Amino acid sequence: MEHILLLCTWVSRVWIGSLLSSQINRSSITILAEWLYVVINQNMGCKEDLNRSMEYLVFTCWFIWRARCDAIFNGVKPSPFKSNQVIITALESFKHAFSSLLLSSTIPNSLPRGMHHLALWSPPPINRIKVNVDACWKRDSLCGKIRIVARDSFSGCKAVKSVWVHVSSAGMAEALAVLEGCLLAKCLQEQEVVIESDAQGVIWSLNSPSLSCD
Known part of the structure; x- marks a missing residue:
C-alpha cells in the first residue's frame, strides 16, 4: 500500500x-x-x-x-x-x-456560535479567471500557509499553489495570500482577474478610496 x-x-x-x-x-x-x-x-x-x-x-x-x-x-x-x-x-x-x-435544508437565521452559512463558489465572467486565496496561521510558531486556486469561467483549474510564510499575524498571512494570488495571475499572463478571499478586513482595505498605490 x-x-x-x-x-x-x-x-x-x-x-x-x-x-x-x-x-x-x-x-x-x-x-x-x-x-x-x-x-x-x-x-x-x-x-x-x-x-x-x-x-x-x-x-x-x-x-x-x-x-x-x-x-x-x-x-x-x-x-x-x-x-x-x-x-x-x-x-x-x-x-x-x-x-x-x-x-436546501431548513437553516435557522441564527446559527449556534462557531457555525457559519456556507458560501457557494461562483465562476468569473467569460474570458476572466478567478483566483481564490486562503491562509491559516499559528500564533505559537508565527508560521502560516497560503493556498491558491485559479479557475476559469467554466470551473477549469488553471493553476494551484501552496506557500509557507512566517508572519506576525493572521491578517498579514491573509494579505500575503492576496498578493501571492495576484503574482500567480501575473505568471499566467492573465489581465482580467477576479481575486476572492474570505478575509473581509483585507478586502475592505484594498477597496478603500484612501489606499495609496505607493
Whole structure:
C-alpha cells in the first residue's frame, strides 16, 4: 500500500505538486498511516484547516488509486499534473454539492456560535479567471500557509499553489495570500482577474478610496 499511494515515482510527484506540497522521504516511510499523521499535523493551523487537509488527503488517495487502475486496465499513462487538476476539480464539486444540500435544508437565521452559512463558489465572467486565496496561521510558531486556486469561467483549474510564510499575524498571512494570488495571475499572463478571499478586513482595505498605490 505504501508503494501504491506514496513511493511510486509518479505518485511522489502528485504529492509534491499538490496543495499540501508534501515531500516524500523514502528512507523514513514505513507505514502509510504514520506518514498521513505527520502530514495532517504539519497542515493543522486550526480546525477548519484540519478538515480541509483531511478532505484533500482522502481525495488525493482516491484519485491516485483511480489513475493507477486506468494505467493498468486501460493503458492510460498517469500524469501528476493532470491528477492534481482532477483532484482540485472533484473536491470543489464535492464542496459545491454539499453546500447546495445544506442550503436546501431548513437553516435557522441564527446559527449556534462557531457555525457559519456556507458560501457557494461562483465562476468569473467569460474570458476572466478567478483566483481564490486562503491562509491559516499559528500564533505559537508565527508560521502560516497560503493556498491558491485559479479557475476559469467554466470551473477549469488553471493553476494551484501552496506557500509557507512566517508572519506576525493572521491578517498579514491573509494579505500575503492576496498578493501571492495576484503574482500567480501575473505568471499566467492573465489581465482580467477576479481575486476572492474570505478575509473581509483585507478586502475592505484594498477597496478603500484612501489606499495609496505607493
